[in-house]
Amino acid sequence: MKGSMVKEMASDWQSPNNLELPKEELRSRLLEAQGFSKKISTLNEISLKIDETTSRETILEVLRAEVRWLIEGECAFLTLLNRNKTHYSINTLSPVADSTDMNHKLFTVDVGMPGWAIENQTGIYVDIESAPAFSPTLEGKFIEVGIKSLLIVPLRTSTEVIGAIGFGSSKLGAYNQPDMWLAQLLSFHIAMSLRHTAMFDNAQKRLSQIELVNSIASRLTSTLDLDKMLAFAAETIQKNFNYFDVTIFMVDVETQDAVLTAHSGSYIDFLPHGYRQKAGQGIIGWVAMYGEKILANDVSQESRYLSYAYHNTNSELALPIKVGADVVGILNLEDTRLHAFDETDVIILSTLCDQLGSAIHNSTLYNEVKESNRKLLELDRLKSDFVGIVSHDFRTPLSSIMLAAKSLVKKDIVATNKHFKEYLNIIIDQATKLSQLAEDTLTITKMESGQLSYYFKLVNIETLVKEAVSMVKFSNRHQLQYNIELDASFVKGDQSKLRQVLLNLVSNSVKYSPRGGKIEISVVNRDADEILLSVKDQGIGIPENQLEKLFQKFSRVDSDEVSNIKGSGLGLWISHEIIKAHGGKIWVESEVGAGSTFMFTLKKGN
Numbered sequence: 044m045k046g047s048m049v050k051e052m053a054s055d056w057q058s059p060n061n062l063e064l065p066k067e068e069l070r071s072r073l074l075e076a077q078g079f080s081k082k083i084s085t086l087n088e089i090s091l092k093i094d095e096t097t098s099r100e101t102i103l104e105v106l107r108a109e110v111r112w113l114i115e116g117e118c119a120f121l122t123l124l125n126r127n128k129t130h131y132s133i134n135t136l137s138p139v140a141d142s143t144d145m146n147h148k149l150f151t152v153d154v155g156m157p158g159w160a161i162e163n164q165t166g167i168y169v170d171i172e173s174a175p176a177f178s179p180t181l182e183g184k185f186i187e188v189g190i191k192s193l194l195i196v197p198l199r200t201s202t203e204v205i206g207a208i209g210f211g212s213s214k215l216g217a218y219n220q221p222d223m224w225l226a227q228l229l230s231f232h233i234a235m236s237l238r239h240t241a242m243f244d245n246a247q248k249r250l251s252q253i254e255l256v257n258s259i260a261s262r263l264t265s266t267l268d269l270d271k272m273l274a275f276a277a278e279t280i281q282k283n284f285n286y287f288d289v290t291i292f293m294v295d296v297e298t299q300d301a302v303l304t305a306h307s308g309s310y311i312d313f314l315p316h317g318y319r320q321k322a323g324q325g326i327i328g329w330v331a332m333y334g335e336k337i338l339a340n341d342v343s344q345e346s347r348y349l350s351y352a353y354h355n356t357n358s359e360l361a362l363p364i365k366v367g368a369d370v371v372g373i374l375n376l377e378d379t380r381l382h383a384f385d386e387t388d389v390i391i392l393s394t395l396c397d398q399l400g401s402a403i404h405n406s407t408l409y410n411e412v413k414e415s416n417r418k419l420l421e422l423d424r425l426k427s428d429f430v431g432i433v434s435h436d437f438r439t440p441l442s443s444i445m446l447a448a449k450s451l452v453k454k455d456i457v458a459t460n461k462h463f464k465e466y467l468n469i470i471i472d473q474a475t476k477l478s479q480l481a482e483d484t485l486t487i488t489k490m491e492s493g494q495l496s497y498y499f500k501l502v503n504i505e506t507l508v509k510e511a512v513s514m515v516k517f518s519n520r521h522q523l524q525y526n527i528e529l530d531a532s533f534v535k536g537d538q539s540k541l542r543q544v545l546l547n548l549v550s551n552s553v554k555y556s557p558r559g560g561k562i563e564i565s566v567v568n569r570d571a572d573e574i575l576l577s578v579k580d581q582g583i584g585i586p587e588n589q590l591e592k593l594f595q596k597f598s599r600v601d602s603d604e605v606s607n608i609k610g611s612g613l614g615l616w617i618s619h620e621i622i623k624a625h626g627g628k629i630w631v632e633s634e635v636g637a638g639s640t641f642m643f644t645l646k647k648g649n
């Protein structure tokens with residue numbers, strides 16, 4: 044073995060009494076001094092090797108190979124504190140330490156001699172049985188493999204303690220003060236190198252993160268599809284920054300709730316796309332509401348943190364994504380490590396959030412333009428549909444009128460009374476249709492420009508129903524029934540407009556029950572102030588998925604049966620607008636093949 048064990052090299056080296064020591068003693072002291080100086084040069088060699096390293100792993104390799112030349116013993120190990128200095132982990136440096144099976148084991152700082160040396164910031168050499176903070180799981184394991192004495196010194200940089208280095212020997216009283224000095228010199232060197240490699244690693248990590256942020260930013264500006272853009276950002280951040288889980292929420296403008304829009308990481312199976320976190324609730328809800336970041340490096344200490352059964356999050360960082368002063372989203376990062384995020388993470392990720400904010404802004408602007416274009420196109424389509432319908436529906440009655448009139452001018456027909464009446468009826472009928480269509484067209488134009496005037500007065504509902512019914516042409520396949528509750532007989536409304544509504548509903552009930560059947564008109568009290576009018580038929584009915592849209596302009600049921608029946612899809616829209624202006628509601632219940640019931644409410648007159 045290189046070097047010899049130095050025994051009791053004490054502070055009396057400099058004593059003038061040394062000069063009076065016997066020759067034997069002097070020789071042994073000289074030998075010891077030579078041994079010590081050899082160790083200093085070994086220390087120097089180890090230090091130089093450590094200086095050449097660039098990672099924690101290579102420092103450990105050098106120590107594994109060299110440290111036994113410096114301090115006698117069978118066992119060596121290095122312990123390193125975690126970031127928040129609550130635990131230390133063991134890195135074994137010798138086969139004997141390996142056999143304790145403690146490599147990478149975690150201990151809390153109040154346990155074992157390394158913890159004691161770290162907390163007291165001082166080195167110690169003792170027989171293991173009398174070790175302070177003796178731990179059966181640490182010192183006990185060393186005893187099991189035959190270690191009898193230990194030397195431990197803290198790893199101290201110029202500003203802080205980052206761990207400890209330990210040596211063990213199978214002899215009792217194996218270590219002394221000079222060993223401790225050597226160990227301290229070595230430990231200072233190791234601590235500084237570890238510090239530098241950590242800084243180096245950190246700088247490299249930061250550099251690649253900044254490059255990443257730049258590449259995400261340029262990718263963001265080149266795509267306008269918001270969902271794709273956010274999915275890409277979440278995945279890239281999670282994979283490259285190596286976080287456990289990354290989510291991006293968008294803020295619902297109306298409710299301020301946070302809505303899950305993009306997700307990458309380990310909780311992906313637990314939270315569905317579109318999941319909503321209520322405004323103000325939990326870390327994410329809070330950021331959505333107040334627009335300020337939350338950095339919780341130990342979520343157990345964060346009152347706003349909501350824990351979920353599947354969670355093993357220990358750190359969470361939630362950053363607002365803003366457009367101007369508005370919070371439009373949240374970038375949320377979670378990790379199982381405690382203290383997973385530091386201020387530099389916050390700075391880099393906040394820069395990314397700024398980029399995300401402007402990308403969202405661009406994409407929203409783009410989508411708004413797209414949406415208003417779509418609306419313009421839709422309007423244009425509606426306009427042409429309308430023109431189409433009007434010209435088609437005007438043309439049919441007009442040609443009937445023309446034909447009937449032309450026939451009338453022929454003398455022989457004028458002479459025969461029977462045909463004269465028939466043609467006159469066609470003219471009256473078609474002219475009525477035309478004027479109804481013209482009326483509808485005018486009503487729509489007025490309704491759309493807000494110029495339709497209402498003349499409210501007390502209206503007798505029975506009269507109203509009868510007037511409307513008298514204008515409908517029933518075939519002998521239809522039977523009409525009334526049910527009018529007496530005390531529901533007056534409403535306040537515009538008589539001609541309400542008549543138009545009823546007329547439309549009753550004529551539809553005839554038109555859309557081509558096989559005939561019962562048509563029931565009923566007026567009942569709904570409550571003290573309201574009456575309910577309904578028109579029920581046994582006609583073709585309406586599929587459930589088309590019920591809602593029927594009250595929109597130009598909307599008709601999409602079926603072959605309906606397309607064979609003439610109609611413009613305007614009547615129900617007009618009825619809806621009229622009932623709305625009366626403060627009532629209109630709706631329909633229907634079953635395909637069984638019939639439909641159209642209902643509306645009106646305020647009672649008093």
Ligand code: ADP
Pocket residue numbers: 547551552555556580582583584585593598599600601605609610611612613614615616639
């Ligand atoms: P139109 O009858 O001129 O097409 P409406 O606005 O009055 O226009 O009706 C819209 C659509 O609603 C109709 O095209 C038809 O598909 C459906 N509809 C209305 N009333 C009934 C009814 N009583 N039975 C079945 N379908 C109906």
